[in-house]
Amino acid sequence: DAKTTQPTSMDCAEGRAANLPCNHSTISGNEYVYWYRQIHSQGPQYIIHGLKNNETNEMASLIITEDRKSSTLILPHATLRDTAVYYCIVSATGTASKLTFGTGTRLQVTL
Amino acid sequence: EAGVAQSPRYKIIEKRQSVAFWCNPISGHATLYWYQQILGQGPKLLIQFQNNGVVDDSQLPKDRFSAERLKGVDSTLKIQPAKLEDSAVYLCASNREGRNEQYFGPGTRLTVT
Numbered sequence: 602d603a604k605t606t607q608p609t610s611m612d613c614a615e616g617r618a619a620n621l622p623c624n625h626s627t628i629s630g631n632e633y634v635y636w637y638r639q640i641h642s643q644g645p646q647y648i649i650h651g652l653k654n655n656e657t658n659e660m661a662s663l664i665i666t667e668d669r670k671s672s673t674l675i676l677p678h679a680t681l682r683d684t685a686v687y688y689c690i691v692s693a694t695g696t697a698s699k700l701t702f703g704t705g706t707r708l709q710v711t712l
Numbered sequence: 713e714a715g716v717a718q719s720p721r722y723k724i725i726e727k728r729q730s731v732a733f734w735c736n737p738i739s740g741h742a743t744l745y746w747y748q749q750i751l752g753q754g755p756k757l758l759i760q761f762q763n764n765g766v767v768d769d770s771q772l773p774k775d776r777f778s779a780e781r782l783k784g785v786d787s788t789l790k791i792q793p794a795k796l797e798d799s800a801v802y803l804c805a806s807n808r809e810g811r812n813e814q815y816f817g818p819g820t821r822l823t824v825t
Contacts, residue, residue, distance in 0.1 A: 633812070644716070644803050644816030645755065688754060694812045699745075699768060702754025 605689045610707040619676040623689030626670040631693045636674045638685040679710045716817035724823045730792035733820045737806030746789050747803040794824045
């Protein structure tokens with residue numbers, strides 16, 4: 602699986618959009634970009650995934666560049682409950698595919 | 713829909729003792745994973761089951777760790793004997809066949825003294 606690079610930490614004011622970047626310059630054509638988050642003392646939570654088109658769900662939006670070498674997770678109106686470690690992972694789909702977690706970005710949402 | 717269940721939530725043992733963790737995945741999820749998460753790091757996959765067969769156990773320390781998934785539903789992860797470096801959170805996850813989004817349980821925090 603391709604490796605990802607994320608900033609170690611970011612801050613965001615409550616109510617503002619949180620934009621979390623991820624670089625995955627070695628991504629293969631069959632690999633998807635996945636985002637998970639882990640709130641303190643909980644298991645990771647799936648947020649969103651995409652291949653090449655931008656995706657949006659009730660939690661977030663995922664913007665993938667045209668060359669697929671980077672992506673941005675957008676939380677449109679961050680709240681204190683969005684404080685967590687956010688993991689960007691690239692993985693091929695299929696039964697045998699697995700998630701390789703890095704150290705992620707620690708997002709701190711403040712008042 | 714009930715989530716992934718794990719027990720116990722916390723366990724403290726002395727080194728060289730044995731310990732077992734239990735996981736019940738979401739109903740209907742064919743694939744089950746066990747991860748180890750050391751403090752300050754992301755989760756690391758230990759073993760992946762598809763129904764009751766092992767798909768990937770390449771990162772499982774087989775001299776001391778074992779896992780089984782009898783009947784393709786719940787699963788047990790065992791450590792025998794435990795070492796200090798096994799102190800970590802052990803996470804169980806599952807997903808539906810054909811889908812890649814994994815759903816995680818709350819984890820078991822193991823402290824080896």
